[in-house]
Amino acid sequence: MKTLTVLELSKLYNINRQTIYNNIKKGILSKNSENKIDLAEAIRVFGEPNKKQDVKESVKVDSPNLAEVLLLRQQIDMLRNQLDDAKDRESFYQNQIETMQRLLEAPKANMTTFTDQEQSQSNAAPAQPEPGPTDTKHDGLATPEQTEKKWIQVPEHVEPEPEKRSFWSRFFRPYD
Numbered sequence: 001m002k003t004l005t006v007l008e009l010s011k012l013y014n015i016n017r018q019t020i021y022n023n024i025k026k027g028i029l030s031k032n033s034e035n036k037i038d039l040a041e042a043i044r045v046f047g048e049p050n051k052k053q054d055v056k057e058s059v060k061v062d063s064p065n066l067a068e069v070l071l072l073r074q075q076i077d078m079l080r081n082q083l084d085d086a087k088d089r090e091s092f093y094q095n096q097i098e099t100m101q102r103l104l105e106a107p108k109a110n111m112t113t114f115t116d117q118e119q120s121q122s123n124a125a126p127a128q129p130e131p132g133p134t135d136t137k138h139d140g141l142a143t144p145e146q147t148e149k150k151w152i153q154v155p156e157h158v159e160p161e162p163e164k165r166s167f168w169s170r171f172f173r174p175y176d
Contacts, residue, residue, distance in 0.1 A: 003036035
């Protein structure tokens with residue numbers, strides 16, 4: 001018959017080695033002269049060894065690989081979710097851009113632009129340009145050929161500011 005060491009027997013039945021030694025000490029289990037236990041004796045005491053045990057051991061050997069595979073699958077799922085969210089965000093922003101472009105391309109009919117207002121004012125009452133310094137500064141909004149000489153109209157009659165008075169003049173002459 002086949003004989004097993006205490007370590008092999010503990011792995012086969014998935015029990016603690018101390019339990020096997022305690023059974024030997026109590027006389028429930030016997031050893032031969034080589035300090036090995038007969039398989040028939042182990043079956044009498046512990047019953048038939050589970051065949052699933054061998055399968056579990058192979059799974060345990062593969063369990064680090066299995067854990068890595070599960071981790072990688074979780075990461076793939078997470079990345080897929082992030083990709084879907086990014087695609088949704090991109091389509092939303094693309095729609096926003098298209099909406100803004102449509103609004104910019106089609107101004108409302110009742111709105112007048114700044115250049116339309118200038119043209120209507122120049123047709124209604126032609127302004128008389130007053131002599132003044134020429135300013136050839138280019139502001140970047142229009143070409144130098146398009147810029148017109150614009151003058152600020154100053155009212156003809158401007159009242160001079162009253163003379164500032166000191167404290168004592170206000171005190172001795174309050175109504176001047």
